[in-house]
Amino acid sequence: xxxxxxxxxxxxxxxxxxxxxxxxxxxxxxxxxxxxxxxxxxxxxxxxxxxxxxxxxxxxxxxxxxxxxxxxxxxxxxxxxxxxxxxxxxxxxxxxxxxxxxxxxxxxxxxxxxxxxxxxxxxxxxxxxxxxxxxxxxxxxxxxxxxxxxxxxxxxxxxxxxxxxxxxxxxxxxxxxxx
Amino acid sequence: xxxxxxxxxxxxxxxxxxxxxxxxxxxxxxxxxxxxxxxxxxxxxxxxxxxxxxxxxxxxxxxxxxxxxxxxxxxxxxxxxxxxxxxxxxxxxxxxxxxxxxxxxxxxxxxxxxxxxxxxxxxxxxxxxxxxxxxxxxxxxxxxxxxxxxxxxxxxxxxxxxxxxxxxxxxxxxxxxxxxxxxxxxxxxxxxxxxxxxxxxxxxxxxxxxxxxxxxxxxxxxxxxxxxxxxxxxxxxxxxxxxxxxxxxxxxxxxxxxxxxxxxxxxxxxxxxxxxxxxxxxxxxxxxxxxxxxxxxxxxxxxxxxxxxxxxxxxxxxxxxxxxxxxxxxxxxxxxxxxxxxxxxxxxxxx
Numbered sequence: 001x002x003x004x005x006x007x008x009x010x011x012x013x014x015x016x017x018x019x020x021x022x023x024x025x026x027x028x029x030x031x032x033x034x035x036x037x038x039x040x041x042x043x044x045x046x047x048x049x050x051x052x053x054x055x056x057x058x059x060x061x062x063x064x065x066x067x068x069x070x071x072x073x074x075x076x077x078x079x080x081x082x083x084x085x086x087x088x089x090x091x092x093x094x095x096x097x098x099x100x101x102x103x104x105x106x107x108x109x110x111x112x113x114x115x116x117x118x119x120x121x122x123x124x125x126x127x128x129x130x131x132x133x134x135x136x137x138x139x140x141x142x143x144x145x146x147x148x149x150x151x152x153x154x155x156x157x158x159x160x161x162x163x164x165x166x167x168x169x170x171x172x173x174x175x176x177x178x179x
Numbered sequence: 180x181x182x183x184x185x186x187x188x189x190x191x192x193x194x195x196x197x198x199x200x201x202x203x204x205x206x207x208x209x210x211x212x213x214x215x216x217x218x219x220x221x222x223x224x225x226x227x228x229x230x231x232x233x234x235x236x237x238x239x240x241x242x243x244x245x246x247x248x249x250x251x252x253x254x255x256x257x258x259x260x261x262x263x264x265x266x267x268x269x270x271x272x273x274x275x276x277x278x279x280x281x282x283x284x285x286x287x288x289x290x291x292x293x294x295x296x297x298x299x300x301x302x303x304x305x306x307x308x309x310x311x312x313x314x315x316x317x318x319x320x321x322x323x324x325x326x327x328x329x330x331x332x333x334x335x336x337x338x339x340x341x342x343x344x345x346x347x348x349x350x351x352x353x354x355x356x357x358x359x360x361x362x363x364x365x366x367x368x369x370x371x372x373x374x375x376x377x378x379x380x381x382x383x384x385x386x387x388x389x390x391x392x393x394x395x396x397x398x399x400x401x402x403x404x405x406x407x408x409x410x411x412x413x414x415x416x417x418x419x420x421x422x423x424x425x426x427x428x429x430x431x432x433x434x435x436x437x438x439x440x441x442x443x444x445x446x447x448x449x450x451x452x453x454x455x456x457x458x459x460x461x462x463x464x465x466x467x468x469x470x471x472x473x474x475x476x477x478x479x480x481x482x483x484x485x486x487x488x489x490x491x492x493x494x495x496x497x498x499x500x501x502x503x504x505x506x507x508x509x510x511x512x513x514x515x516x517x518x519x520x521x522x523x524x525x526x527x528x529x530x
Binding site: 026027043044045046047049071072073074095096098127128129130131132133156158160161163164167 | 209214239256275277289290306308312342349529
């Protein structure tokens with residue numbers, strides 16, 4: 001046992017750590033969401049070339065959130081991050097109707113992954129602040145989310161304004177607390 | 180709590196909370212047509228200042244069109260356009276171009292993204308590193324445009340005119356031995372790429388494409404340096420507005436320091452520790468530390484023989500006796516480390 005693990009074990013009330021994976025197409029708003037979770041400035045976010053990690057505390061949990069770049073070219077690398085995931089958060093740009101099909105296909109592939117089998121999934125229908133945004137219900141129906149066989153939830157949000165993000169994270173905490 | 184919610188005949192909800200009402204549930208519906216340009220051929224179209232006002236905008240399926248959006252927007256997607264000339268005012272979030280070819284563009288944005296594009300010439304102002312994917316024949320130059328409302332539109336979009344990374348492109352899909360992107364030739368004229376609109380709709384917009392009028396300072400970015408000598412000038416926040424000082428300094432350098440070229444500018448917040456790391460050896464360090472707490476700093480790099488001397492002289496000329504806090508590199512040797520330290524710091528903040 002490493003020293004850090006030993007120290008953690010000695011703590012009377014150890015804080016539970018959760019590994020959360022943020023995935024979704026490029027330009028979905030994953031990094032903006034990550035920064036919103038950490039209450040950081042969102043006015044200078046460079047498109048993610050590799051990945052970003054942030055550790056935030058919430059309701060006695062330490063959430064280690066991994067945000068992985070979403071360009072078509074680098075999606076094959078997503079699977080390198082699938083080990084020991086507690087919650088999968090899939091982010092959709094609700095206003096980019098041209099790519100609903102593409103985001104649906106990527107989502108379907110993730111649902112087939114053995115390493116993610118049974119991992120609860122939160123879907124953020126992001127960018128609700130934009131006029132062209134589809135509602136969470138429209139996205140749910142359009143992508144046929146009703147047929148997902150695992151614990152899942154869709155939450156409308158605007159990572160930019162922060163609205164809806166807290167409700168999504170509340171679901172995450174409730175879901176892992178029940179486990 | 181309003182009494183409308185508590186009809187006595189209805190059992191109070193114990194478990195289920197009332198569905199939360201979000202701002203998007205309450206907002207007025209907009210007419211998508213007002214914020215969409217689609218399916219046009221051989222036309223000159225667009226929006227005048229005040230008509231987009233921070234909304235999302237959509238451009239798609241246009242051929243041989245001139246499109247001018249003279250306003251700020253939340254985000255813009257451009258899909259399936261061929262042989263178009265497109266001007267976009269400041270965009271708070273991303274501009275995303277997909278499946279377009281043979282277009283000439285002038286964009287200002289926080290994020291620039293392309294996928295599956297061919298032959299796009301782009302005069303660009305981008306607050307973060309621009310990225311391209313599966314795109315070839317991409318050429319870039321510095322944003323160069325003026326109309327009276329443009330500067331306020333940058334502010335409304337949360338963009339600083341001093342933060343421009345137009346020349347530093349990241350390609351997600353580089354092909355060994357091929358250049359998917361490059362810089363536009365320095366002598367390309369804006370009016371040759373993007374002629375001013377002559378239609379009645381835009382007659383009230385007073386456009387200038389002259390370099391000295393541009394709202395964005397025209398930087399050389401990663402173009403070749405003419406000299407081994409550079410100089411870093413940093414305007415700190417203070418009683419005198421540092422943006423105004425920086426602007427006057429750039430103007431004066433443009434008029435009087437002929438051999439000096441503006442390489443890059445940056446507006447950024449610095450903590451006291453940041454200032455100590457970057458300006459550690461300066462005699463006025465504590466003054467800088469205090470000034471940095473009052474607001475973002477503006478860093479400017481000039482390159483050219485005698486640039487240190489020219490910068491010092493022109494800083495003096497614009498500051499005069501005003502109580503302004505300004506750092507200017509002491510010597511060419513010091514300037515080289517100053518430039519590296521300051522811009523390395525700035526790049527690290529851009530994650």
